[in-house]
Amino acid sequence: MTKGYAWLPDRMRSSGGSPVQTRILGRPATAVHGREAVRFFYDDQHVRRRSALPGPVLDTLFGRGAVHTLDGHQHLARKALFMSLLKNQGAVARLTELVGAEWDAAAREWAMRPAVELFTESSRVLTRAVCDWAGIPLGAAETAELADDLVAMVDGFAAIGPRHLKARAARARREVWLEALIRTARADAGTDPGTDRGTEYPAGSPLRAVALHRDDSGRLLDSHTAAVEVLNIIRPTVAVAWFVTFSAHALERWPGGRDALRRGDPAYAEAFAHEVRRFYPFVPFVGGLAAGELRWQGVVIPEGSLVLLDVYGHQHDPDLWPHPYTFRPERFLGRSVASDELIPQGGGDAATGHRCPGEDITVALLARLSTRLADINYLVPPQDLSISLRRVPTRPSSGFVMSLRVPSDA
Numbered sequence: 001m002t003k004g005y006a007w008l009p010d011r012m013r014s015s016g017g018s019p020v021q022t023r024i025l026g027r028p029a030t031a032v033h034g035r036e037a038v039r040f041f042y043d044d045q046h047v048r049r050r051s052a053l054p055g056p057v058l059d060t061l062f063g064r065g066a067v068h069t070l071d072g073h074q075h076l077a078r079k080a081l082f083m084s085l086l087k088n089q090g091a092v093a094r095l096t097e098l099v100g101a102e103w104d105a106a107a108r109e110w111a112m113r114p115a116v117e118l119f120t121e122s123s124r125v126l127t128r129a130v131c132d133w134a135g136i137p138l139g140a141a142e143t144a145e146l147a148d149d150l151v152a153m154v155d156g157f158a159a160i161g162p163r164h165l166k167a168r169a170a171r172a173r174r175e176v177w178l179e180a181l182i183r184t185a186r187a188d189a190g191t192d193p194g195t196d197r198g199t200e201y202p203a204g205s206p207l208r209a210v211a212l213h214r215d216d217s218g219r220l221l222d223s224h225t226a227a228v229e230v231l232n233i234i235r236p237t238v239a240v241a242w243f244v245t246f247s248a249h250a251l252e253r254w255p256g257g258r259d260a261l262r263r264g265d266p267a268y269a270e271a272f273a274h275e276v277r278r279f280y281p282f283v284p285f286v287g288g289l290a291a292g293e294l295r296w297q298g299v300v301i302p303e304g305s306l307v308l309l310d311v312y313g314h315q316h317d318p319d320l321w322p323h324p325y326t327f328r329p330e331r332f333l334g335r336s337v338a339s340d341e342l343i344p345q346g347g348g349d350a351a352t353g354h355r356c357p358g359e360d361i362t363v364a365l366l367a368r369l370s371t372r373l374a375d376i377n378y379l380v381p382p383q384d385l386s387i388s389l390r391r392v393p394t395r396p397s398s399g400f401v402m403s404l405r406v407p408s409d410a
């Protein structure tokens with residue numbers, strides 16, 4: 001990850017598309033690519049996740065004990081919690097409405113300032129809305145600090161030096177904060193039947209659902225793990241700010257999308273969201289450990305070695321995507337997308353494997369906010385909009401500065 005997005009696709013090209021065998025942090029690793037490889041990787045008989053993620057990633061991005069690190073029945077039980085909260089049309093619609101309302105209120109305020117940076121502003125919009133949705137009390141004065149911490153956890157996971165230390169500090173601080181909220185939510189709800197005092201934390205809210213979730217042996221999660229999993233809902237929701245900023249970049253570079261979004265066709269808005277997720281670099285690859293000795297395209301993958309699935313290369317493979325470096329939402333119109341085809345948030349089945357359970361939320365938020373962006377008038381002052389492929393995760397260098405104070409003759 002410290003070598004950037006092109007590392008794996010470059011190695012894949014040099015190997016002529018065959019699996020690449022290399023070493024990462026001293027561990028043997030095999031990288032695989034393509035639709036068949038997605039199916040191979042997401043077969044849980046092939047790849048397991050326990051002990052696969054290095055400490056620096058756990059202590060910043062995901063948290064110790066997270067659903068990402070579980071296998072088998074433990075994973076299924078924990079994943080069912082995420083599926084019920086996130087792959088739920090009512091919940092997706094409510095969160096999307098809250099985000100839209102927060103965006104509208106923020107946009108009125110942006111219009112009174114000379115210019116705003118979209119990345120930071122959208123992270124705050126998303127933070128306010130997701131906390132409201134999740135049942136997490138958040139004072140207006142606390143929003144910016146929380147948004148910065150959630151962004152830092154994502155921004156620093158693959159870095160070394162100050163960015164990484166900032167991510168660790170942000171996680172440590174937020175786990176302590178959420179552990180206290182989990183304990184209060186439990187005291188409020190009563191963990192035994194009939195003891196519900198249900199006051200501050202609304203029934204059905206994600207915070208309360210995580211607080212009261214029981215693992216596969218019927219026990220409540222310890223309060224630290226519960227805090228980690230609440231963060232695994234709010235942190236990636238705020239990470240949608242990366243894609244919102246990429247949407248603005250796409251509207252700037254390919255202005256035709258703006259008129260199409262303004263026509264208000266929900267199918268086009270969804271296709272636009274898919275194309276943003278395909279085209280722009282976010283997740284370079286996903287990884288796990290070989291569950292036994294595996295064979296893939298003539299290569300032996302030793303048990304316990306790393307298996308990497310090339311995500312960024314997959315999304316720009318000309319055999320899968322004609323003209324992969326052209327931004328063309330139309331490629332997703334009038335058809336469904338297969339589970340091994342578009343994999344910015346993993347592949348396979350979200351209910352049984354590790355595919356992201358937040359994909360519906362991501363697509364809905366991105367469709368809504370891309371349309372909002374297309375609907376408002378703004379100027380884009382001169383700035384550095386380059387997107388470095390050496391930085392993980394990357395974004396337009398300037399964070400996308402825009403001015404909503406558009407002169408009347410503009």
Ligand code: HEM
Nearest residue numbers: 067068233236237239240283286345346353354356357358
């Ligand atoms: C910003 C956009 C997002 C991106 C790029 C993204 C990407 C991913 C990826 C690549 C995975 C791992 C797949 C694997 O290990 O095989 C994942 C898993 C996960 N994501 Fe997302 N995600 C996003 C948004 C969300 C949202 C909005 C939520 C929740 C509201 C969420 C919650 C999760 C959880 C809980 C997992 C772990 C699933 C498991 O291990 O079974 N993500 N995501």
